[in-house]
Amino acid sequence: MTKFGSVLIQLATVDSTNNYAANLIQQGSCQDGSVIMADYQTMGRGQRGNSWQSVSGENLMFSIAFKSRLSIDQQIRISWYSAIIWQQCLLRFGIDAQIKWPNDLYVRGRKIGGILIEQQLNGTTLDWSILGCGINVNETPDLVQATSIYQETGQRFKPLTVLTEYLDLLNGQQNLLFGDFFKLKRSFEEGMEWRNQLLQFEKKQGLSFEGIIRGVNEQGQLQVEVNGTMQSYGNQEIRFLLPRT
Numbered sequence: 154m155t156k157f158g159s160v161l162i163q164l165a166t167v168d169s170t171n172n173y174a175a176n177l178i179q180q181g182s183c184q185d186g187s188v189i190m191a192d193y194q195t196m197g198r199g200q201r202g203n204s205w206q207s208v209s210g211e212n213l214m215f216s217i218a219f220k221s222r223l224s225i226d227q228q229i230r231i232s233w234y235s236a237i238i239w240q241q242c243l244l245r246f247g248i249d250a251q252i253k254w255p256n257d258l259y260v261r262g263r264k265i266g267g268i269l270i271e272q273q274l275n276g277t278t279l280d281w282s283i284l285g286c287g288i289n290v291n292e293t294p295d296l297v298q299a300t301s302i303y304q305e306t307g308q309r310f311k312p313l314t315v316l317t318e319y320l321d322l323l324n325g326q327q328n329l330l331f332g333d334f335f336k337l338k339r340s341f342e343e344g345m346e347w348r349n350q351l352l353q354f355e356k357k358q359g360l361s362f363e364g365i366i367r368g369v370n371e372q373g374q375l376q377v378e379v380n381g382t383m384q385s386y387g388n389q390e391i392r393f394l395l396p397r398t
């Protein structure tokens with residue numbers, strides 16, 4: 154089993170902690186479970202080719218490089234598990250966050266954190282996984298669509314304190330990560346926000362429609378009920394508009 158956080162590398166500035174982890178792996182000098190944390194990233198990366206920007210020292214940005222020991226068709230487990238653990242972790246800070254598919258963390262319709270997972274393959278096996286996380290801790294975001302732990306609780310925390318709690322939870326439930334697939338899938342679905350609610354969706358081509366999120370399929374695609382039929386969507390194919398409170 155991996156010990157998440159077996160090594161902790163703390164950096165003041167880096168291009169991207171995911172890149173730093175990938176370089177360590179390439180050089181053959183990465184220990185399983187290593188965490189690379191940075192105060193500031195000059196080229197932080199997000200999902201869908203977006204950038205990830207954060208004020209220096211205020212927020213948590215880190216990557217965990219670990220031997221995933223899963224086949225390619227099981228990689229969705231990592232995405233689901235990392236999001237479920239974030240939900241539990243934020244609850245330790247008094248925040249009732251929900252998962253916005255595929256694996257963003259939201260509070261009251263505002264984003265508090267995101268996850269970028271990158272894989273290195275060896276044939277059909279995932280050799281290394283890099284789990285990159287960005288969580289807004291002390292920042293007061295200008296954007297109405299973003300929030301932070303401070304904004305939600307009025308309390309400031311050291312980013313390292315948040316990381317320590319996350320690693321504790323991540324290490325403690327590896328039976329959920331590697332165990333019964335459907336139990337993990339169910340846990341993820343239970344954490345999904347806006348499930349069973351009528352929402353407005355937009356397809357890549359700009360076409361909008363109404364549907365109800367029912368969960369995810371075994372490949373991790375979003376399951377949306379549209380006019381009584383179930384439709385499956387991949388990460389790049391669909392966006393949905395959020396109700397904010």
Ligand code: BTN
Pocket residue numbers: 168169170171172194196197198199200201203205213214215216257266267268269285286287
């Ligand atoms: C997203 O919501 O789009 C995912 C954001 C992931 C950001 C983190 S910050 C630490 C790690 N390094 C990166 O370059 N990205 C991830």
